[in-house]
Amino acid sequence: MVEVDSSSLSSDTLFGVEEMEINFGxxxxxxxxxxxxxxxxxxxxxxxxxxxxxxLHRGTExxxxxxxxxxxxxHTDRLDYVAAATNNLAYVGAVEKLLGLVVPPRASxxxxxxSELQRIxxxxxWLATHAIDIGAMTPFFYTFREREIVLDLFEEYCGARLTLxxxxxxxxxxxxxxxxxxxxxxxxxxxPGKIDxxxxxxxxxxxxxKRTVGIGILTPEVALxxxxxxxxxxxxxxxxxxxxxxxxxxxxxxxxxxPVFYNCDxxxxxxxxxxxxxxxxxxxRQCLEKLPEGPIMGxxxxxxxxxxxxxxxxxxxxxxxxxxxxIVGNGTPNPHRCRVRPPSLYNIQVLPEMVVGGxxxxxxxxxxxxxxxxxxxxx
Amino acid sequence: MVEFFGETLFTYAVVPLVKIIAAIIVVLTIIAxxxxxxxxxxxxxxxxxxPNRVGPWGLFQPIADVAKLLGKEDVIPNRAVKWAxxxxxxxxxxPALLILSVIPYxxxxxxxxxxxxxxxxxxxxxxxxVAIASIGVYGLILGGWASNNKFSMLGGLxxxxxxxxxxxxxxxxxxxxVLMAGTLSLVGIVEAQLTQGRWFIFGFxxxxxxxxxxxxxxxxxxxxRNPFDLPEAESExxxxxxxxxxxxxxxxxxxxxxxxxxxxxxxAVTMFLGGWLRPFPSVGWLSFLNLAFLPAGLxxxxxxxxxxxxxxxxxxxxxxTFPRYRFDQLMDLGWKWLIxxxxxxxxxxxxxxxxx
Numbered sequence: 001m002v003e004v005d006s007s008s009l010s011s012d013t014l015f016g017v018e019e020m021e022i023n024f025g026x027x028x029x030x031x032x033x034x035x036x037x038x039x040x041x042x043x044x045x046x047x048x049x050x051x052x053x054x055x056l057h058r059g060t061e062x063x064x065x066x067x068x069x070x071x072x073x074x075h076t077d078r079l080d081y082v083a084a085a086t087n088n089l090a091y092v093g094a095v096e097k098l099l100g101l102v103v104p105p106r107a108s109x110x111x112x113x114x115s116e117l118q119r120i121x122x123x124x125x126w127l128a129t130h131a132i133d134i135g136a137m138t139p140f141f142y143t144f145r146e147r148e149i150v151l152d153l154f155e156e157y158c159g160a161r162l163t164l165x166x167x168x169x170x171x172x173x174x175x176x177x178x179x180x181x182x183x184x185x186x187x188x189x190x191x192p193g194k195i196d197x198x199x200x201x202x203x204x205x206x207x208x209x210k211r212t213v214g215i216g217i218l219t220p221e222v223a224l225x226x227x228x229x230x231x232x233x234x235x236x237x238x239x240x241x242x243x244x245x246x247x248x249x250x251x252x253x254x255x256x257x258x259p260v261f262y263n264c265d266x267x268x269x270x271x272x273x274x275x276x277x278x279x280x281x282x283x284x285r286q287c288l289e290k291l292p293e294g295p296i297m298g299x300x301x302x303x304x305x306x307x308x309x310x311x312x313x314x315x316x317x318x319x320x321x322x323x324x325x326x327i328v329g330n331g332t333p334n335p336h337r338c339r340v341r342p343p344s345l346y347n348i349q350v351l352p353e354m355v356v357g358g359x360x361x362x363x364x365x366x367x368x369x370x371x372x373x374x375x376x377x378x379x
Numbered sequence: 380m381v382e383f384f385g386e387t388l389f390t391y392a393v394v395p396l397v398k399i400i401a402a403i404i405v406v407l408t409i410i411a412x413x414x415x416x417x418x419x420x421x422x423x424x425x426x427x428x429x430p431n432r433v434g435p436w437g438l439f440q441p442i443a444d445v446a447k448l449l450g451k452e453d454v455i456p457n458r459a460v461k462w463a464x465x466x467x468x469x470x471x472x473x474p475a476l477l478i479l480s481v482i483p484y485x486x487x488x489x490x491x492x493x494x495x496x497x498x499x500x501x502x503x504x505x506x507x508x509v510a511i512a513s514i515g516v517y518g519l520i521l522g523g524w525a526s527n528n529k530f531s532m533l534g535g536l537x538x539x540x541x542x543x544x545x546x547x548x549x550x551x552x553x554x555x556x557v558l559m560a561g562t563l564s565l566v567g568i569v570e571a572q573l574t575q576g577r578w579f580i581f582g583f584x585x586x587x588x589x590x591x592x593x594x595x596x597x598x599x600x601x602x603x604r605n606p607f608d609l610p611e612a613e614s615e616x617x618x619x620x621x622x623x624x625x626x627x628x629x630x631x632x633x634x635x636x637x638x639x640x641x642x643x644x645x646x647a648v649t650m651f652l653g654g655w656l657r658p659f660p661s662v663g664w665l666s667f668l669n670l671a672f673l674p675a676g677l678x679x680x681x682x683x684x685x686x687x688x689x690x691x692x693x694x695x696x697x698x699x700t701f702p703r704y705r706f707d708q709l710m711d712l713g714w715k716w717l718i719x720x721x722x723x724x725x726x727x728x729x730x731x732x733x734x735x
Contacts, residue, residue: 020529142426207701361615
């Protein structure tokens with residue numbers, strides 16, 4: 001009887017033919033920007049995957065050092081460009097911590113509101129691209145219909161739709177415009193029905209389940225080792241959410257649940273994000289009810305100057321995971337060093353763990369489920 | 380008068396030629412407006428408007444598209460295998476249009492009246508259809524291989540595997556109506572449905588229905604349409620086998636896909652849905668559906684067209700609704716479910732026919 005060494009079988013290719021190397025991206029319809037993956041495939045099966053990043057590097061962290069604290073907010077917009085409000089929030093939060101500024105409650109509520117609306121719009125983009133990658137075309141247009149309303153709300157508030165630049169160290173630049181609260185409430189009333197619509201198209205769809213259940217398994221151990229955060233982590237059964245673990249702004253004043261699912265696959269991460277949208281609706285509704293009157297900008301010095309010594313790390317829960325800013329002051333109006341901890345950078349590193357052994361079609365599903373934005377991977 | 384095989388020059392050459400030209404023009408128009416309808420219907424499903432700039436209600440959009448594609452530069456990549464690269468699109472479109480020659484669009488003529496509503500009636504018509512349809516896959520494989528692009532090659536491989544596996548259940552499911560009719564001639568099959576007084580989809584219930592269902596699923600896979608559009612899966616393989624194609628050559632692939640849709644629908648209509656027959660051909664009080672006030676044969680052609688267009692609508696509806704299958708799941712579905720079920724319905728129909 002011929003002994004077959006089973007360990008060599010996995011690396012052997014079918015019929016002993018050479019593996020094919022594919023450069024997947026940086027220009028590819030499914031890589032969400034400029035991600036490049038060096039793939040080794042045996043037929044359709046992925047033998048090796050190596051993500052190459054850096055195609056969108058703009059030296060943002062260096063730029064932070066060249067500008068005063070006040071002028072750095074627009075740079076944060078361009079990190080995760082589909083979730084600018086949470087980036088702003090993380091940065092101004094860090095600056096406020098460093099400088100000891102106090103934010104008035106109304107401004108704090110507005111920030112909570114904006115970042116939850118931002119979470120909804122970011123998750124809508126994720127759902128749209130994820131679904132269209134797997135081949136379901138229609139959810140794309142449904143989600144963009146609702147996202148448009150959210151962006152309109154942003155536009156009314158701060159004039160911008162994508163790169164919001166809507167927060168300042170010490171408070172908010174503008175108060176909510178007249179009628180904004182009503183329009184936001186109206187959207188929030190409608191939105192859960194729209195989520196049902198997306199779910200009607202996908203959640204129990206046989207093909208959707210076939211494409212996502214059991215695909216891209218990310219075990220809790222691996223997730224923790226790689227520092228994965230956000231919905232990716234919560235889809236792997238670990239209930240970690242910065243909003244609950246280290247409450248910032250008004251998150252300790254509102255009631256919400258952190259959804260967790262335990263199957264570690266693409267389908268569960270899909271369920272986590274869908275549920276998060278519903279929870280965001282809850283938070284926005286409570287914020288609108290509790291919104292107090294009062295000033296929107298706290299007391300602050302004319303020139304924001306960091307203390308001579310001291311560093312600070314402040315993290316918030318962005319739609320994609322924990323985004324944190326580590327800022328070192330040196331007594332000047334500029335930060336001495338500003339390091340960004342973007343969730344996507346950590347979530348993308350785990351990609352090879354999830355796709356090797358799968359098919360090319362699974363890779364697409366997994367890229368979709370990691371919900372990366374290359375803007376924050378290459379700061 | 381010169382005679383050709385016992386016929387005059389007029390009936391031997393001129394009449395078929397006119398029919399061929401008419402069939403191709405009609406089908407190309409249907410194809411053009413299927414693309415338009417697809418965009419309009421998808422627009423309707425997806426809360427947007429679809430094309431509405433060119434002409435009233437966007438009606439001239441297909442013409443503008445063709446004009447644009449004709450004007451595009453026709454790129455042949457340096458490393459491509461030129462003859463295969465050029466041949467591939469023709470291999471896709473050619474067979475699809477060739478099948479149109481045996482499809483009965485309407486009833487045959489009574490002796491001595493206007494010519495019948497089909498180009499030719501071959502006594503092994505169905506065999507011809509299946510044989511020619513399987514040539515189309517060579518176009519996809521050749522195109523994918525000749526482009527010398529890895530994504531194209533993967534697309535070509537997928538196309539080959541998919542089309543070959545789905546030809547098997549498709550062939551089996553077509554045997555069921557053949558067993559019911561006892562002939563391979565497509566005209567004969569429709570006439571058998573008239574004499575037996577029912578569409579074959581309702582014949583030998585539920586095996587006719589089962590065969591029809593299998594045929595249609597396999598047909599969607601054969602024509603590489605959603606949810607089986609793996610060979611050109613945009614998000615996975617960029618554009619699959621036609622990644623490198625541009626201009627009119629790309630348009631030919633596109634044309635081939637739609638021509639295949641039409642051919643598959645037309646065969647389904649002929650084999651299962653009674654071809655040019657009205658619904659419930661045996662129910663007397665529905666005879667007003669024969670539309671007798673129309674000139675001879677036109678009513679039959681209209682019924683054929685209505686059935687064909689409903690098929691095309693279902694194709695488009697699928698595209699708006701379903702995500703895409705994965706490659707191995709597609710193979711599973713074909714080999715593990717469709718082929719056994721198709722075999723079952725063939726055997727059951729045969730037994731039924733022999734025993735009862």
